[in-house]
Amino acid sequence: MGLMNETHDPALRSWVASAHAAGTDFPLQNLPFASFRRQGSNEAFRGGVAIGDQILDLALAARTGVFTGEAALALQAGAEERLNALMALGPKAWSALRLALSRALREGAAEQTRLADCLVPQAVAEYGVPARIGDYTDFYTSVHHATNIGRQFRPDNPLLPNYKWIPIGYHGRASSIGVSGQAFHRPRGQTLAAGATQPSLEPCQRLDIELELGIFVGTGNPLGEPVPVTEAEDHVFGLCLLNDWSARDIQAWEYQPLGPFLSKNFATTLSPWIVTLEALAPYRVPFERPADDPQPLPYLDSEANRRQGSLDIQLQVALQTPKMRDAGQAGATICRTSYRHAYWTVAQMVAHHTVNGCNLQPGDLFGSGTLSGPTLDQAGALIELTTGGKNPLSLPNGERRTWLEDGDSVVIRGWCEKAGAARIGFGECVGTVLPARS
């Protein structure tokens, strides 16, 4: 998996003209998957593939009988309401479908006549969570985030002894995961105010974001059978953007000794589009670790992981306040970083998660953990950007923000670009804070 092939050729052109628009996230070299239907309709959700500003409706396409063999089987699986069946088919099937789609959407393809009737404009679509997520695991793979957070609690010893040995992760809540556009009420919870001797139930006063990537499991593994690191990526369908909304005051009071719970499980927002590992192949980079850091234990180490285990995905967080929205202004960028800075790779997450025999299932989701980069302007959470709330952010319109306020929207974007390869993007992951319920 992950090898370059004809689908990555930057010279490829599609008969869908918008696939060549400047700055599009969805050229012919991307072909990400979502679950969608027309806005406000009672249509069933079904799988779709983004091309330019259109969606190729996989349910309609499957009915045309456009493909044969393995690609046809994968297309049929992708036509279902959620992508679990396609995810379960495995990398050979995903690759066959990608190649067939790439060829059929190219300029001059014989399939154009049939597939032109299977396009739905993204402008009229609404999206669902792309898979039935059986289990959601949130990791903690940025050493910069772990250090920034640890420094606030333990200035002399910010990083715990296990961090450089274990891809730390914990179980999250699947039921409250939503898709871009999610609006949620500010959570209430128990907090212990500074100086108070007793907690009280209050609306969260320290509402935060966490810039993450989501990683969808494709094929699973049977209970009791670990996935070797050398095979780990065969179990990964693709990546999306993820915002792990966090209530820091609730978290501080509740998290000892068993970890975050109500501070995280009120909402988690995903981008609708899943970009496959194969589409990301041109943006692989070496997994680098400082030479005086511990090197991974054998079950977390492989030649392929060292050579190309990391992904150079550009990430950006923008904050749009109600005042900006009223003035017709886009959000202000508050963070820009890359996934390449992560301390642990996707393959290492899979290998670690299963080393005890834990079974993964198609559609399971991992969060990468907050993807803070090496400098403070690359931090992916307000708790870092404001140094624990001590240094409010100054926004370009003169407003200030320490934590999220009611009406604030947060927009995460992600993309890959470099010379000699087609730019591909993830679209947007947008979420909005509503006032606490009375």
Next chain:
Amino acid sequence: MGLMNETHDPALRSWVASAHAAGTDFPLQNLPFASFRRQGSNEAFRGGVAIGDQILDLALAARTGVFTGEAALALQAGAEERLNALMALGPKAWSALRLALSRALREGAAEQTRLADCLVPQAVAEYGVPARIGDYTDFYTSVHHATNIGRQFRPDNPLLPNYKWIPIGYHGRASSIGVSGQAFHRPRGQTLAAGATQPSLEPCQRLDIELELGIFVGTGNPLGEPVPVTEAEDHVFGLCLLNDWSARDIQAWEYQPLGPFLSKNFATTLSPWIVTLEALAPYRVPFERPADDPQPLPYLDSEANRRQGSLDIQLQVALQTPKMRDAGQAGATICRTSYRHAYWTVAQMVAHHTVNGCNLQPGDLFGSGTLSGPTLDQAGALIELTTGGKNPLSLPNGERRTWLEDGDSVVIRGWCEKAGAARIGFGECVGTVLPARS
């Protein structure tokens, strides 16, 4: 919910004779639910209700048209492969089905002719996990367990400051939950040996049990809408036995700062039968808390919770070693306690879990946390019973155990009994440790 009615009358007799056998867990006053099929068959799993040593097959019963109205709708829902649809119907439907089943299974019932053909002996049944579990949350509701564990790490200050204010919980893994009879390989994982400076990947050397109850959510709540404590029990379908197998050496190295992960998610075993809250009504007892302890915040407090929020469920753990099995000996009892000692009630768990707006869904599972009682022989985990591995247990056949060894089986049993009420039981929750895979 939870009021006594005619279904609890201890004088009721069933036309299924084994419902009156001495010591049966399943008299007419119990009527717990499971998902089952005949052993070794290719039959679909479907809902069943235990009566004596038989199972009333709800799929067969539904086809006879034996009930009308709400009970018939509930029976039809219970006929599905898993119990989620029945769970979603809510307490009025559960109660209607229970009353109809109670009447139809009584001596002299007109329904006997039709239902006699719908019985399957428990001796030929195999069970499935009774619901599709969307999310699994494990709580920590025994103050005695929290204190015993805390004392091993912090002798002077065993209980963390949040414990008496928050029903502490964290998210667990749903995919590796199995049903009684589950056998699992001893997990491997990273551990830091005493005195070592670097961790290594080893088979777990400190494999433990946790005696818990499982609590199945019935009706859910929409995202953003908390369930008030006064309505919390309307969202609870029933309880089962649960063994939260735990790898203590893996846990000690991995759990900071985000909580237990691979130390818990390799296997969790449930008893097949879910005893409804209504069946448990005769065994409600007051929720008692020492007067000098903090009293619950208003969102965790109600008159009904104080008056009858706790449940007096007797619990027992037996350990059967391979030597005992070879000698035809039953397991040795290593713990006996009651659920009444829990510091937080079922209603408080539901109210706390949703106070931030987190949505519960039908079939979600809570674990109670290890249900250790006030004295050490009532402790529900080996880490407590052996004081952290320092004092091995002496078993009646002369063997000793500090932690679980390969081939050991653990049997949890639960039941309720008192004068003036019918004894009801949970059946068994059995699990067996297989050697680590090489």
